[in-house]
Amino acid sequence: MPEEKTIEEIMEEVKNELDFLPPDENVRNGFMAGLTFMMIL
Amino acid sequence: MLMNEKEQMYDKRVERFVKTVNHEEPDRVPVLSLVETMAIAYAGATIKECLKSHQSEFEIYGKLFKDVYFDGTLGFGLNRAMKVYSALGVNAYFVSEDGTTLQHGEISPMSDDEYDDFIKDPIKFAKNVLFKRKYPNLNLPYPQNKEAIKNAALGLADFGKKMEDGANYLKDLVGVPVTAGNYIISPLDQIFDYFRGFKGTLTDMRRNPEKLMEATEKLVDFCISLATGNATHMEPFPWVFSPLHIPTFLGPEKFGKFYWPSYKKMLMALNERGAKVFIFMEGMWEPYYEFLQELPDNFAIGNLEKDDPVKVKKVLGNKITISGGMPLDKLRYDSKEECIDHAKRIIDECAPGGGFIFSTNLAVLSGKDVNIENFKAVNEFVHEYGAYK
Numbered sequence: 001m002p003e004e005k006t007i008e009e010i011m012e013e014v015k016n017e018l019d020f021l022p023p024d025e026n027v028r029n030g031f032m033a034g035l036t037f038m039m040i041l
Numbered sequence: 042m043l044m045n046e047k048e049q050m051y052d053k054r055v056e057r058f059v060k061t062v063n064h065e066e067p068d069r070v071p072v073l074s075l076v077e078t079m080a081i082a083y084a085g086a087t088i089k090e091c092l093k094s095h096q097s098e099f100e101i102y103g104k105l106f107k108d109v110y111f112d113g114t115l116g117f118g119l120n121r122a123m124k125v126y127s128a129l130g131v132n133a134y135f136v137s138e139d140g141t142t143l144q145h146g147e148i149s150p151m152s153d154d155e156y157d158d159f160i161k162d163p164i165k166f167a168k169n170v171l172f173k174r175k176y177p178n179l180n181l182p183y184p185q186n187k188e189a190i191k192n193a194a195l196g197l198a199d200f201g202k203k204m205e206d207g208a209n210y211l212k213d214l215v216g217v218p219v220t221a222g223n224y225i226i227s228p229l230d231q232i233f234d235y236f237r238g239f240k241g242t243l244t245d246m247r248r249n250p251e252k253l254m255e256a257t258e259k260l261v262d263f264c265i266s267l268a269t270g271n272a273t274h275m276e277p278f279p280w281v282f283s284p285l286h287i288p289t290f291l292g293p294e295k296f297g298k299f300y301w302p303s304y305k306k307m308l309m310a311l312n313e314r315g316a317k318v319f320i321f322m323e324g325m326w327e328p329y330y331e332f333l334q335e336l337p338d339n340f341a342i343g344n345l346e347k348d349d350p351v352k353v354k355k356v357l358g359n360k361i362t363i364s365g366g367m368p369l370d371k372l373r374y375d376s377k378e379e380c381i382d383h384a385k386r387i388i389d390e391c392a393p394g395g396g397f398i399f400s401t402n403l404a405v406l407s408g409k410d411v412n413i414e415n416f417k418a419v420n421e422f423v424h425e426y427g428a429y430k
Contacts, residue, residue, distance in 0.1 A: 007168045007179055010187045018194055030270055035190075035197050036164060037267050038125050039172055040235050041226075 011036070050216035054112040058220060059278050061395040062317055062362045063339050070392050070427030072420050073220065073364060073400040074114035075344070078142045080105040082408025087140035091119055095203045099210040106215050109413075110420040113220040115282065115319065115404075118207045119143070124196030128189055130178035142406050149238030150174040153245060156252035159236075163259050171236065221319055222279035225268040225311075227304040228260035229253075233287040242287065246295060257303040264303075265310040275316035280342065282319050283308075289324030293332075301332050312340045319364070322346060330356055346402045351390040354397070363391055364398040367419060372401065372411040380415045381422050388427050399423045 005013075015032045053068070060067040081088060084104040091098040098118050106114070121134050121143060134143045150171045151159065159166045173179045178189035208219040226234065232253070233242040245253045268281055275281075288296050311318055318341050325347040326333075333343070338360060345353060345365035353363050366387035371380055384399070391397040399420075405411060 005183050005187075007172055007186070007190075008165055010183070010190055011168060014187060014190050014194055017191070018198075020195075020198055026271065031194070031197075033263075033267055034201075035125070035194055036168065038122055038197055039129070039176070039193070040167060040231060041121075 044213065047213065047216035051212050051218055054216065055218050055278060057112055058218075058398070061398060062277070062342055064359065064362070064394060064396040066393075066395045066429045068429060069112075070388055070423060070429075071112040071398050072110060072423050072427075073398050074106070074109075074111040074217075074405075075401050075403065076105060076114065076405045077116065077120065079405040079408055079410055082139075082141040083108075083413065088119070088136050088143065089140060092123065095206055098203070099207055102207070103211065103214050106211060106217055109417050110424050111217055112424075113218045114211070115219075115221050117211050117219050118203065122197055122200035124199055125193045126196075128178070128192035128196050129176035130189065131176055141408060147238050148175065148235060149241050151236040151241075153237075153241060153249060156245075156249060156256060160252065160255050160259050163256065164263055167236075218279070220279050221282035222276075223268060223270075223281045225264060225281055225283050225307060225318075227283070227285065227300065227307060228257035228264055229300045229303065230284075230286045231260060231264075232256060239290075243290070246291075246299060250299075254299060254302075257299065261303050261306050264307050268307060268311055269314055269316075272314060275311065275314040277315055277317045280317045280319040281311055282321070284321040285323055288329065289326065293328045296329060297332065305332075305335065308336065308341070312337050317342065319344065322348070327352075333357055334360060336360060342398065344400065344402070350387055350397075354391045358391075358394070358396055362396045362398060364400050365402045366391065366397075366399050368402045369405065369410050372415045372419065373409070374412075375415070377415050377418045380419045384419050384423050385426060388423065392427060392429070399427065 011032060015028050018028070018031070021028050021031055054071065057067040057069060057071040061071060078088070080102045081091060084101045086101040091101055102118050123134065126134065134145050136142070137144055155166075158170070176189070179186050181189065211217050211219065229242075233239065237245060242253070269275060288300055291300060308318060320341055320343050322343045323346050326345070327348060333341070334357070342362040342364050343353070343357070345363060350363050350366045367384060371383055375383070388399070
C-alpha cells in the first residue's frame with residue numbers, strides 16, 4: 001500500500017529534489033513559494 | 042540598427058520611464074505597449090504555434106514590435122505558465138475558438154464555512170485542501186502526485202527562463218525593454234479571483250465580514266514575500282505589476298474596509314524596498330482618489346481605463362504617474378486623424394512636468410481590438426510630437 005502524504009509534505013520533498021536549483025535553502029523556498037502562487041492562480 | 046545602437050536605444054528608453062516616474066521631464070513622452078495576445082493575431086499565428094518552442098513564440102510576438110513604435114512593453118510573450126497547469130492535469134487557461142487568445146473560467150474551490158481553516162494557515166489549507174480540488178493529478182496515488190508536482194516545478198522553471206530569454210530577445214531585436222519584472226495580486230483579489238469567486242466574495246462581505254477581513258490580513262505576509270522575493274532592496278525598474286480586479290465593484294466604503302488595508306501594507310513594503318508599482322486601475326477610479334493620495338510620491342504608476350487622464354493629472358498628477366490616454370475603442374472605430382487629435386490633446390494636458398506615459402487604456406488581447414493602421418500612426422505621432430522642449 002503506497003504511503004499517504006499531504007500535498008504540503010510532497011511539496012517539501014520536491015523542494016529538496018529539484019536539481020536545477022542551487023542548494024541554498026532560501027532560493028529553494030522562494031522557488032516553491034512561486035510555484036504555490038502559480039497554483040493559486 | 043547595429044547591436045550597439047540597439048543597446049543605446051534600450052538604455053535611453055529605460056531612462057525615459059525612470060525619469061517620468063520620478064516626475065522629471067525625459068527627452069520624450071514614453072510610449073508603453075500593453076499588447077498581449079493581439080501580437081499573435083497580428084503575426085497571423087496561433088497560440089498552438091507559440092507553444093512549439095520559445096523561439097517560435099519570440100518570433101511571433103516580435104513581429105509587432107518591429108512594425109509598431111514602442112519605448113517599452115509591460116510584457117512579452119504568453120504570460121501564463123501553461124506547462125504548470127497541464128502537469129497538474131487541468132487547463133485553467135483555455136484557448137479561444139480562433140486560436141489566438143487565452144481565456145480563464147471563474148473558479149471558487151473554497152466554501153463559505155471553511156474560513157476558520159483558511160485563517161489558521163491559508164497556504165497550508167490551499168495546498169492540502171484547495172489544490173486537490175483544483176488539480177486532478179494531485180489526487181493520484183503517491184508518488185504519481187509527486188511526479189505531477191515535480192513536472193509543474195519544471196514547467197515553472199521553463200516559464201521563468203522563457204520570460205528572461207524573451208526580454209533579451211526583444212532587447213536585441215528592437216532595443217525595447219520589458220517594464221514589469223514581478224507580478225502581485227492583492228489579498229482580497231486572490232480570494233475573489235481564485236478562492237471564493239465573484240458571488241461568494243460579495244456574499245461574504247455581507248454575511249461573514251469579520252472572517253473575510255481576517256483572511257485578507259492572513260494573506261499579507263505571503264503576498265509581501267512573493268512581491269519582494271524576501272529582498273531588503275529592490276530596483277525601481279523594472280516595476281512590479283499589480284492588476285486590480287474587484288475594487289470598482291465595491292464602492293469606496295467597502296473598498297476602504299475590505300481591500301485597502303491589506304493592499305496598502307503590500308504597497309508600502311514595496312516602497313520601503315525601493316520598488317515602483319504599475320497598478321492596472323480597471324474600471325472607473327474617481328470615487329477612490331482619496332485612497333491613492335495616501336501613497337508615497339513617485340511610487341506608483343496608475344494605468345487608467347475609464348478615468349479621464351486630464352482630470353487625474355490635476356487631482357493626482359503630483360502623486361502618481363499616469364499611464365494611458367488612448368482608449369481601445371477610439372483606435373478601433375475612429376479615423377486616423379481623430380485618433381491623432383485625441384493623442385495630441387492628451388499630451389498637451391498630461392505631459393508637462395513628467396509623470397506621464399502614453400499607452401492604451403486596456404491590454405490589447407485580440408486582433409480586432411484596434412485598427413492596426415491607427416495604432417501605428419498614433420504611436421509614431423506620439424513619439425515625434427511628445428518631445429520635451
